[in-house]
Every structure is written in structure tokens, then in C-alpha cells.
Amino acid sequence: MYAPVSRDLILLEKVNISWGPLEGYLPPSIGNLTRLRILDLFRNSLTGRISFTLGNLRDLQVLDISDNDLSSTLSSSKSSFLSSLENCRFLSYLSFARNPLISGYLPASIGNQSSSLRHFDASSCNISGRIPGDIGKWNLVEYVDFSGNQFSGTIPDRVCVRKNNLRYLSLHENQLEGILPLSLINCSELQVLNVANNNLSDTFPHWLGLLPKLLVLVLRSNKFHGSIQDSLTNFSFSKLQMVDLSHNDFTGLLPTEFFQNLKSLKEEANYGYADYQYSVNLTTKGVEREFKIKELRPIFSCIDLSDNGFHGEIPKVVGELRSLHALNLSHNSLTGPIPPSFGNLAALESLDLSFNKLSGRIPSQLTNLTFLEVLRFSNNNFVGPIPHGKQFDTFDSYSYQENLGLCGFPLSKECSNDERSEPEQDEEDNGNGIAFIWKVAMMGYGCGMVLGISMAYIVFTTGRPWWLVRMIERDLRNKVSS
Structure with a gap:
């Protein structure tokens, strides 16, 4: 039996024991704390079933029980705490993420959750079934995270059936199929869209360029296909600062117009400070990392088009993206030289052009990249001496392996006098x-x-x-x- 709740505790309005040492069960008697407005038990060691008595907390505004070992079968009427939360009409923040023992499927009635709901995080549980279309009824919701579950079927077209306040939508690491719903155009406030690691099969969604505030677009590891170039549309993507299209089946030339439209990466933006943060996982510098995103801009900007079927030359306009931190074009069929304009990428920290068919000399202008930490030019057809100076003196031979025409430090092959004296190509006339x-x-x-x-x-x-x-x-x- 659980100990009774004292009268003093009944008057509690706030319980915040996040990152705490709590162990054991969450007692059903917690439903007696009827004045509770905030219940934050994030990252403890709580176990057992989540009690439906949470629905008695009718004044509850914040419920965070994420990062525990709590369990619930959402599809069971006898043990589904979500249905009981329909009584909490002031609930604005709900998170039960990273509780792997929460299973079942989301009830169809979830659209009736709360007219005040702004934050809903059910990520990294064991939820299956389809994503209910009625989540489109959450008019005030700003943050929705269903990632890391077992959701199947298609993304419901009613997610954004009308204009709402949705800013963050993460559906990555599920089993979703089909195409991206066109109703996402109605999410005019959307800043982050992450659908990575699913089975989506679609062409490149140019129409997402209509979203005026889109900062992050992650389509990684799906079955997107076809060319990114589209002469029939002129959608800007002017705010986009994180784009990950890697591990898909995109083909054709790299889209010059797409890079030209990335206006926010061409100059250092001067945005105001914001406390509200999102996060997104991206692979850069060879490892998957979590990056924080301010409400108005990401702290880290990147473009990853690796592991596709792109061919042709790298557009010179890529060198205009002065605020770019990471660029990955590896594992494609790109040809031609590295544009000397890459020397203007002043903020670049990681550059991966490996496993292509690039040729010519490595431009000496790249030694201007003083923040460069990772360089991968392996498995290409580069020739001539490797540039020296600044960051280039820190890279080992791994960065250049399988380029039989390269010479000089850090490779064991020394350059001949002819190779040293050969003039570099000029960007204006391409060496002619x-x-x-x-x-x-x-x-x-x-x-x-x-x-x-x-x-x-x-x-x-x-x-x-x-x-x-x-x-x-x-x-x-x-x-x-x-």
C-alpha cells in the first residue's frame, strides 16, 4: 500500500524533481494533489505503470515524466493514462519521451487532448500503429516529436489541415511510408522538419520552399529520388541553414539555383537571443551529434548531400555560403575541379568530397579556411602538390588517399619540379x-x-x-x- 497524502501536500502547486534521485513507483495517490500545476519528474529512476489518476489533476499545465522506466499500454482502456489527461484542460506541456516500456498505439481521441497544448513529446518509446490525423486539431501546438518509435503507414494529410503554430515536427526513425503531405504548406510557422530514417518515397519537395521560416530540413535515409532541379518553380528556402538529403536516390546535377537561394548562409545573420530551443541529430565530422537550435536560427549550419547519384561539376555559388560550417558531398559521381571560390567559406569546419570523380589541383585558396578541422578528399582524381599552410599542415595522409596524382606532404610521394611550377587554374577562364x-x-x-x-x-x-x-x-x- 502507498502512504496517504497529507493535507499539506494536497495544497502543492509545483513539484520539480528533475535530474533527481527518485526511485520506485509513481503512486496513484498523486492524483490527490488536485491543485498541482507543474509536475516535473524528468530523468529519474521511476518504474511501474503510469497511473490514470493523473487525470484528476485538472489544473495541471506541465507534465514531464520523460527519461524514466515507466510503462503503459496506450491502446488499453484500463491502463492508458493519455485518455485521462483529456480532463486537464489547461495542459500545455506534455512529455513522456524516452520511456521504452510505453507501448501500444496512440488513441484516436488524442486530438481532444487539450486546447492549450503547445508541446507534445512522445519520442523514443515503443509506440506503434498509425499517427492519428486528429493531431491537426491542436491549434496552438508548437512542438511535436514522434521520433524513435514504430509508427507505420503514411504521414496524415491532416497534420496541418489549416494554419497553426507548429514550429517543430520530428518523425524520424520510424517505419513511415508514402509521400510528404502537401498540407504541410499550411504550417507557415514551421522551422524544423525531420523525417529521417523512414521508408518515404517521394521526389524532392520543392514546395516546402513556400514555408517562410523553415530553418532545418532533414530527409536523410529514405527513398527520395529524382532531380533536385526544377525549372518550373522558384521557391526560395531563403532561411534554410541545415539541410540533410543524404542516403537517398537523388540524381542529376547539383542545383545551382538551390544554393543561390540559401540567403541566410551567405551572410552572418544578426538574430536576437532566444531561450526556446530545439535539437536535431546530424552526422558531421564522421559522427552523429545533437545540435541545438535557437528559436530564430541553428547554432550549427550544414549541407549534407552525400550518398546519392549526383553528377557533374560543383557549382561555384557554393563558395558564397560564408556562414556554412559543414559541407558533405561525398559518395556521388561529381566531376571537374574544386571551385577556388571554396576559399571564401570562412566558417567551414568540415569538408568531405571523398568518393567522387573530382579532378584537377586542390586550390591553394582552401588554406584560407582557418576553422577547418575535418578534410576528406580521398578516392578522387586530384593531381599536383597538396597546398601548405595553416590548417592544411594538420591533416594526415588519410585525407588524400587513393588520389594517385597527388604529391607532397603528408604523402610519401614527393613532387617533381614540373609539378611544383605548373601554374594553378584561374577561376575566370578555367585554366585556359x-x-x-x-x-x-x-x-x-x-x-x-x-x-x-x-x-x-x-x-x-x-x-x-x-x-x-x-x-x-x-x-x-x-x-x-x-
Whole structure:
């Protein structure tokens, strides 16, 4: 038997013992604390069944019993505490996440939970069945996390049947199938959408670009397919700062327009401070990590398009994303050189271009990336000497293995004199020195054949003395104007 609840305890309005040493059962007599507004038992060692007497706490606003060993069969009318919580009409925060002994399926009546509900976290339990469409009735809800369960079927189209306040929707690590519902367009406040590690089969959802506040888009490890390029639409994704499309079946060229529209990554944003935080798990620097997201922006920005079927060259506009922290384009079929514009990625900490068909020299401009911690260029067709200086002196041979044409530290292969002296390609003419000489010769034809040929010869033999070119161009302009 449980000890009776004293009169003094009955008058309690707040119980906050999170991160505490509590053990044993959560007694049914807790339902006698009828004035309780906050019950926070997060991360203790509580066991046993969750009592339906919680429904007696009619003034309850916050209930957090996550990170315990509590059990419940949600689909059983005799032991389902969720149904009893319909009596708690002021409930705004409900979390029973990371209790693996909570099983069954969510009752269809869950849409009647509370007209005040803003936060619902049922992640990392053992819930199965379909996601009830009636969760779309939660008009005020901002945070919904169903990740790490056994949900099956499709994502209900009624999740956002009308405009609401939903900001965070995480459905990752389930068994969901089908496509993303178009009704997500109605979630105009949505900032985070995570559907990773499911069985979704769809084309790239360009229409999500209509969401004006979307910060995080994670489609990792599904069956998304086809090209990302779409000439029929012009959706901006202007606020997007975390995008993970890895481990899918996307094909085609890397979308230049998509990178051009990532305006929030082109300049360091100046957002105000916000206490309200989300989190998202992403794989970067070779390990899966949890990243915190402020209400207005992620603390960490990344683009992961790895393990797909992309081909063609890397667009130069990627080098304009100055606020980007991690870029992973590995395990594709990309060709051509690394754009020298990558030297402008001042905030970059991790760069993975491994397992592609990239070629040419590694641009010396990459030595400007002073925050670079992880570099993976292995299994490509790069040639020439490895750049030296700053962060590049800290990487070992693992970063460059299976590039037979590379030489210099940290590889054992030394560079020949010819390899050291070969000029790097210029971004403007892609290494075509002949094109440059032709421009000079044509300019000389208008103002003197001898002068033009002389310039071309000097440029060809000395490697473009720009001071001379600018001086002669200035003289030519003066002659023309006179």
C-alpha cells in the first residue's frame, strides 16, 4: 500500500524533481494533489505503470515524466493514462519521451487532448500503429516529436489541415511510408522538419520552399529520388541553414539555383537571443551529434548531400555560403575541379568530397579556411602538390588517399619540379591560358598589332604579369579617349 497524502501536500502547486534521485513507483495517490500545476519528474529512476489518476489533476499545465522506466499500454482502456489527461484542460506541456516500456498505439481521441497544448513529446518509446490525423486539431501546438518509435503507414494529410503554430515536427526513425503531405504548406510557422530514417518515397519537395521560416530540413535515409532541379518553380528556402538529403536516390546535377537561394548562409545573420530551443541529430565530422537550435536560427549550419547519384561539376555559388560550417558531398559521381571560390567559406569546419570523380589541383585558396578541422578528399582524381599552410599542415595522409596524382606532404610521394611550377587554374577562364592570350591579342589589334603581340608573348612566357597588363590597359584607354 502507498502512504496517504497529507493535507499539506494536497495544497502543492509545483513539484520539480528533475535530474533527481527518485526511485520506485509513481503512486496513484498523486492524483490527490488536485491543485498541482507543474509536475516535473524528468530523468529519474521511476518504474511501474503510469497511473490514470493523473487525470484528476485538472489544473495541471506541465507534465514531464520523460527519461524514466515507466510503462503503459496506450491502446488499453484500463491502463492508458493519455485518455485521462483529456480532463486537464489547461495542459500545455506534455512529455513522456524516452520511456521504452510505453507501448501500444496512440488513441484516436488524442486530438481532444487539450486546447492549450503547445508541446507534445512522445519520442523514443515503443509506440506503434498509425499517427492519428486528429493531431491537426491542436491549434496552438508548437512542438511535436514522434521520433524513435514504430509508427507505420503514411504521414496524415491532416497534420496541418489549416494554419497553426507548429514550429517543430520530428518523425524520424520510424517505419513511415508514402509521400510528404502537401498540407504541410499550411504550417507557415514551421522551422524544423525531420523525417529521417523512414521508408518515404517521394521526389524532392520543392514546395516546402513556400514555408517562410523553415530553418532545418532533414530527409536523410529514405527513398527520395529524382532531380533536385526544377525549372518550373522558384521557391526560395531563403532561411534554410541545415539541410540533410543524404542516403537517398537523388540524381542529376547539383542545383545551382538551390544554393543561390540559401540567403541566410551567405551572410552572418544578426538574430536576437532566444531561450526556446530545439535539437536535431546530424552526422558531421564522421559522427552523429545533437545540435541545438535557437528559436530564430541553428547554432550549427550544414549541407549534407552525400550518398546519392549526383553528377557533374560543383557549382561555384557554393563558395558564397560564408556562414556554412559543414559541407558533405561525398559518395556521388561529381566531376571537374574544386571551385577556388571554396576559399571564401570562412566558417567551414568540415569538408568531405571523398568518393567522387573530382579532378584537377586542390586550390591553394582552401588554406584560407582557418576553422577547418575535418578534410576528406580521398578516392578522387586530384593531381599536383597538396597546398601548405595553416590548417592544411594538420591533416594526415588519410585525407588524400587513393588520389594517385597527388604529391607532397603528408604523402610519401614527393613532387617533381614540373609539378611544383605548373601554374594553378584561374577561376575566370578555367585554366585556359590560350583564351586569355586571345583576348589580349584582340585588344592589341584595335590599338596596334605589335603592341598586342608583344603583350601576348610576355604574358605567355612570364605567367600573366598583371601589373603590366593593367598599366597597358590604362594607356590604351587614354589613347582611345583622346
